[in-house]
Amino acid sequence: MTTSTPEPKPPNTPLTDTNLVEDRSKLSKMYQHYVEVKDKYPHALLLYRVGDFFETFFQDAVTISRELELVLTSKHGGEVGRVAMTGVPHHAWERYTTLLVEKGYAVVICDQVEDSADAIGLVKREVTRILTPGTLLEEGMLKASRNNYLAAVVIAVNHWGLAYADISTGEFLTSQGSDLEHLTQELMRLQPSEVLFPTNAPDLGSLLRPGETSPSLPQCLPPTFCYSLRSQVPFSQAEARSKLLQKFKVRSLEGLGCEHLPLAVRAAGGLLEYIEDTQKANPVSLQLLRTYTLTDYLIVDHQTRRNLEITQTVRDGTFHGSLLWALDRTRTAMGSRALRRWLLQPLLDIKGIKSRQDTIQELVENTPLRQDLRQLLRQIYDLERLTVRAASGRANARDLVALADSFSRLPELSRLVEDARSPFLKALQKVPPILEELAEKLHAHIVESPPIHLKEGGLIRAGINALLDERKATVESDQQWIANLEVDERVRTGIPNLKVGFNKSFGYYISISRSKSDQVPDNYIRKQTLTNEERYITPDLKEREARILTARDDLNQLEYEIFDALRDEVGNHAEIIRNIARAVAAADVLCGLAELAVHQGYCRPEMLTGREIAVIDGRHPVVEQSLPAGFFVPNSTWLGEKNHRGTEKPVLWAGSPTCSNWRDTEEEKPDLVILTGPNASGKSCYLRQVGLIQLMAQVGSFVPARSAKLGICDRIFTRVGAVDDLATGQSTFMVEMNETANILNHATANSLVLLDEIGRGTATFDGLSIAWAVAEYLAVDIKSRTIFATHYHELNELATIVPNVANYQVTVKELPDQIIFLHQVQPGGADKSYGIEAGRLAGLPAVVIKRAKQVMGQIEKHSKIAMGLREGL
Numbered sequence: 001m002t003t004s005t006p007e008p009k010p011p012n013t014p015l016t017d018t019n020l021v022e023d024r025s026k027l028s029k030m031y032q033h034y035v036e037v038k039d040k041y042p043h044a045l046l047l048y049r050v051g052d053f054f055e056t057f058f059q060d061a062v063t064i065s066r067e068l069e070l071v072l073t074s075k076h077g078g079e080v081g082r083v084a085m086t087g088v089p090h091h092a093w094e095r096y097t098t099l100l101v102e103k104g105y106a107v108v109i110c111d112q113v114e115d116s117a118d119a120i121g122l123v124k125r126e127v128t129r130i131l132t133p134g135t136l137l138e139e140g141m142l143k144a145s146r147n148n149y150l151a152a153v154v155i156a157v158n159h160w161g162l163a164y165a166d167i168s169t170g171e172f173l174t175s176q177g178s179d180l181e182h183l184t185q186e187l188m189r190l191q192p193s194e195v196l197f198p199t200n201a202p203d204l205g206s207l208l209r210p211g212e213t214s215p216s217l218p219q220c221l222p223p224t225f226c227y228s229l230r231s232q233v234p235f236s237q238a239e240a241r242s243k244l245l246q247k248f249k250v251r252s253l254e255g256l257g258c259e260h261l262p263l264a265v266r267a268a269g270g271l272l273e274y275i276e277d278t279q280k281a282n283p284v285s286l287q288l289l290r291t292y293t294l295t296d297y298l299i300v301d302h303q304t305r306r307n308l309e310i311t312q313t314v315r316d317g318t319f320h321g322s323l324l325w326a327l328d329r330t331r332t333a334m335g336s337r338a339l340r341r342w343l344l345q346p347l348l349d350i351k352g353i354k355s356r357q358d359t360i361q362e363l364v365e366n367t368p369l370r371q372d373l374r375q376l377l378r379q380i381y382d383l384e385r386l387t388v389r390a391a392s393g394r395a396n397a398r399d400l401v402a403l404a405d406s407f408s409r410l411p412e413l414s415r416l417v418e419d420a421r422s423p424f425l426k427a428l429q430k431v432p433p434i435l436e437e438l439a440e441k442l443h444a445h446i447v448e449s450p451p452i453h454l455k456e457g458g459l460i461r462a463g464i465n466a467l468l469d470e471r472k473a474t475v476e477s478d479q480q481w482i483a484n485l486e487v488d489e490r491v492r493t494g495i496p497n498l499k500v501g502f503n504k505s506f507g508y509y510i511s512i513s514r515s516k517s518d519q520v521p522d523n524y525i526r527k528q529t530l531t532n533e534e535r536y537i538t539p540d541l542k543e544r545e546a547r548i549l550t551a552r553d554d555l556n557q558l559e560y561e562i563f564d565a566l567r568d569e570v571g572n573h574a575e576i577i578r579n580i581a582r583a584v585a586a587a588d589v590l591c592g593l594a595e596l597a598v599h600q601g602y603c604r605p606e607m608l609t610g611r612e613i614a615v616i617d618g619r620h621p622v623v624e625q626s627l628p629a630g631f632f633v634p635n636s637t638w639l640g641e642k643n644h645r646g647t648e649k650p651v652l653w654a655g656s657p658t659c660s661n662w663r664d665t666e667e668e669k670p671d672l673v674i675l676t677g678p679n680a681s682g683k684s685c686y687l688r689q690v691g692l693i694q695l696m697a698q699v700g701s702f703v704p705a706r707s708a709k710l711g712i713c714d715r716i717f718t719r720v721g722a723v724d725d726l727a728t729g730q731s732t733f734m735v736e737m738n739e740t741a742n743i744l745n746h747a748t749a750n751s752l753v754l755l756d757e758i759g760r761g762t763a764t765f766d767g768l769s770i771a772w773a774v775a776e777y778l779a780v781d782i783k784s785r786t787i788f789a790t791h792y793h794e795l796n797e798l799a800t801i802v803p804n805v806a807n808y809q810v811t812v813k814e815l816p817d818q819i820i821f822l823h824q825v826q827p828g829g830a831d832k833s834y835g836i837e838a839g840r841l842a843g844l845p846a847v848v849i850k851r852a853k854q855v856m857g858q859i860e861k862h863s864k865i866a867m868g869l870r871e872g873l
């Protein structure tokens, strides 16, 4: 980022840059203050409260009017002339700020901190809030079903440290690794809203919006995120370590798991400093820092996550149509967020997977329990976020009522699961007694439907505090006196339309129509004359009014203090509430998965330590739900058994005796399957189905199949389709080759590799040769379990040379004038792609079709790759 010297402005055009103001004393007082504040936050947009508006001036006015499509006007700024200005109504600041933060801006709110009526001279204003994409806490700015992560990255040569936190839930984790590619992948998994990066570059302090670049940012940091360039000091080992020790009140970081991970410590310490810096007014409550290792989880790289459409579709990036969309039957916001996290971080540990499966199984088998649980879970609010709001002093009375309501559901929840056997349900059996006490206390103190505002009274029930009751009684009696005044004075004066009113400037007054003003008693003092009425006060009325106003202020203050103490009490138990929130979220996820398993007919996969993948009648979990019931054609998969090693004869892919569309031959499962079939027959769908079933199984979910035995995978790789990556200037073919290289360099015998077309972006023979060599390398050298979908039918010949390769095809039925798609995967290679047929249907001229058939005949005659290779050997 560079700062250029602004051009001087032509006369009469409003100033659009604070740097153009040569002599600030020529600005009127308010603008001088605005510019002073702006100097402190040059990289943020400053919203400045002026009366009922948040206004913004100079360069920020130009940016905001462009980004929010607001009218750009100007205002007189003193001797300097007019300055550019735009503004939003103060009550709508959250809505507009959300839009700006979503676009990657940091926004500083400078509010009036005294009543303009009390101000002597310029109204006092202060910065009350700094909002950046990763530090949001306002309910309306956060998405209930996903975490809002703030990350921090430290890089030392090839090593990295990454810490991340969601300050709205308190989650705080750190990790360290030695391959920068893993850092990129981990950031892509987290999709943080903001990433902190320490630098000593001149653009320190700036927030780079998605797509903006800076020479300070290393290549491995994806340009799709917002980056806050921070000073290196808090990211130094000494500063970071002492910050963490102090925060978590520990003597060593051993207990947090990162004592010997200096980069993880530096990232976490720097992150913590930023959180504290931006949340000075209301410190947030974070959970104890947890250290994790990437290799604890199934590695699903960004490409694969995208291709398998885990959280959004490839075509238009929507949630609808993604795996998460198809699986989410959760009832709470916490559950929904947890399911997303689980899908993005499947497990490797069989024990962990089995304990999730056990819980699902128990809930599948016990329908009344499942249904009652789901019913009850719906009544539990977002404990995680409500607790953080309470602990940071931001919760309002409605938040505390929501917490109390949720706490009072917990004993019911515990009763429901009292006979449960599985670990995730047992976790709900014990409700910490303090939560029941808190629920009782909150319900007893706070009225049922409290107002949003905390300083205007109406929060606390009667009978809680003697002083409060006494003050309320005084106010009520004075109010009653005023209410009676109208009736009494009508009688006394004989004026039937006499009224008692109230307005902000005079307080209480007596209103009489002008025609009756001669009947006004002597003690009335005239205050105002309107067209048809006269307004009066009396000394008595003013005395009562003064009493009421003072007593009401005291009353409101007292109510606020009682509320604040309750809120603190809740905040002090944040850790206990969080533990139960985690248990509720996990139970919610598993209950939802059980419900899904019942309704969609999923089975419990048997998880194995070996390499076998045996799925009988598997289905694609998303496509199945998008088609009418019964339309999806199930297909089986057998991969990765050992028997074939050393076998000379070509291997036919064996099927299960129970599976109708499979040939029941030998108990053999190849490592690599060449999958052929016409366009649109279902190859890509099948490929993804295999990947999704494996991923779901490692999440602990049941899977869409009749039965399944699945060996744990260390990684799932996919290469699907080909898209030009214009952003990085890479051609379709180069993207394809990069992805293929990544797979060949990282896959192991325990990986699952799903390839959908390789070598199509170049000349046919180059492409075919690369495809052949890649398939051979995967089958012979790596021996990963692979499905390779292709239109190169020549690849079917590979199975005649390499024993652990088999051919499969997606079948169609050929009628004289049409093709019927059967979507069935069967042994054997397809000999036709019906590409020419597709061209005919699309309307290619008959002569072109005829010629294409002749050419194809010639090509097929001369294609004898396997024979040639064998001869060569």
Ligand SMILES: Nc1ncnc2c1ncn2[C@@H]1O[C@H](COP(=O)(O)OP(=O)(O)OP(=O)(O)O)[C@@H](O)[C@H]1O
Residues within 6 Å of the ligand: 623, 631, 632, 633, 634, 635, 677, 678, 679, 680, 681, 682, 683, 684, 685, 686, 810, 823, 824
């Ligand atoms: N098993 C199935 N049962 C029912 N419908 C299916 C099945 N598999 C695929 N389909 C339908 O067929 C359509 C085409 O499938 P898919 O895109 O997987 O074909 P493809 O063989 O990969 O085609 P191409 O070679 O042109 O890329 C899908 O959109 C889906 O609706």
